[in-house]
Amino acid sequence: MTVVNMKNLLNHASVEKYGIGAFNVTDLDMVRGVIAAAETENSPVILQFAEVHKNYAPLEVLAPIMVDAARNAKVPVVVHLDHAETFDTILQAMHVGFSSVMIDASKMAYEDNIATTREIVKIAHALNVSVEAELGTMNREGGGTNDFYDTLESTFTDPKIAKDFVTKTGIDALAVAFGTVHGVYTKKPHLDFKRLAEINNEVDVPLVMHGGSGLSDFEYQEAIRNGVRKINYYSTLAYNVANSVKEKLNKETKQIFISDVSLWVIDLIKEDVRSKMRVFQSSGKA
């Protein structure tokens, strides 16, 4: 199977009304776990690397591994760059064969976000690379004080501005803010599905949900019903797997080597990702 452009994959998901999981990977074990899950579920998948994770593995080291795993997978795989803030990182990812990038200029003033995003779209589309951009912000980590949740609404995506943004930039997918936050939730999130539905009515590109960790099955499916096609899922995955490894290590009585832990990690990632693919209803859609 070849590495595929995200636009085609998300458009298929729009027609058949399901969501596709986008799983951040920080090492080879995670790459193998995610691909194994997609193959077992016969699901399309988005394998992504976040610029913020470069301390775990440099992009230039992990990217060729991701692209190679995608090329050899039995299902369609998008290799995507998540939350890139610099021009250099985006070009570097395209150069090694990523089929999709996210330019996150959401912290900039609106007109600057448009100009920056447009520039990336122009280059990416010439190379058949899809582009995701963000409007509204979800750039704060999950957790924090009650204040954090109280002021969250002021950062939500405005449906009318979303339409203007998509038209002016020519992006392929739009990341929207409607109540999800990055990281592990410390307080139950209140998702504004009415707003999500309004955004979906205004724009004609698939929507992306960031901070897709730790929601209920109903919340995932309600988001999908309202136009979300790409669901970023990382924090809960990484947290759950770490805790399972901790438990297994504590219970283990025989000699254990770090290579054995790698195999556990692959398997734990695979099972968690498979369960999400079923919730997102992408199983069997490859």
Ligand SMILES: [Zn+2]
């Ligand atoms: Zn994100």
